[in-house]
Amino acid sequence: MRLSEQYIKNALSLSLEMLSKNDGTIAARVWENVIKAIVAFAQEKSGKDVLAYALAFASFQSEFKAGDYIPIIKETLKVAEKIGIEDKETKELYDKVKGQLSQRSS
Numbered sequence: 111m112r113l114s115e116q117y118i119k120n121a122l123s124l125s126l127e128m129l130s131k132n133d134g135t136i137a138a139r140v141w142e143n144v145i146k147a148i149v150a151f152a153q154e155k156s157g158k159d160v161l162a163y164a165l166a167f168a169s170f171q172s173e174f175k176a177g178d179y180i181p182i183i184k185e186t187l188k189v190a191e192k193i194g195i196e197d198k199e200t201k202e203l204y205d206k207v208k209g210q211l212s213q214r215s216s
Contacts, residue, residue, distance in 0.1 A: 114154055114193045115200055117147035122190065122203040125183045129210045134179035144186050151193045183211055 111119075121143035124136050187208055195201045 111197050111200075112150070112154060112193075114147045114150035115195060115197055117143045117150055118186070118190045118193060118195070119197065119200040119203060121147065121186045122200065122207050125186050125207045126203060126210065128179055128183065129207065129214070137179040137182050140179075140182055140186060144182075144189050147189055147193060180211070180214070183207065187211070 121140050124140045124143065128134060128136055128140065187204065190200075190204050195204055
């Protein structure tokens with residue numbers, strides 16, 4: 111499995127946990143994995159070291175409110191779509207997260 115897909119799998123798994131427990135306290139961990147997935151994907155595509163890119167993201171500071179984690183999950187899904195999911199288990203996680211998110215929106 112590609113490194114970018116491993117990170118997005120972690121983010122999706124944590125997103126599912128947040129949705130199931132209605133617990134936004136792990137939002138920072140979700141976002142960390144999303145950023146790692148983006149950096150890994152950029153490196154896969156460019157074949158170059160993207161350390162400067164990674165450092166720029168690492169310096170990014172955000173405060174996550176426990177009740178406002180839905181935008182993070184939406185971004186996680188967007189990143190998953192962009193990097194492409196090949197692994198069956200990761201695709202199933204993606205579908206579960208997307209399904210639970212759409213249930214909340216209805």
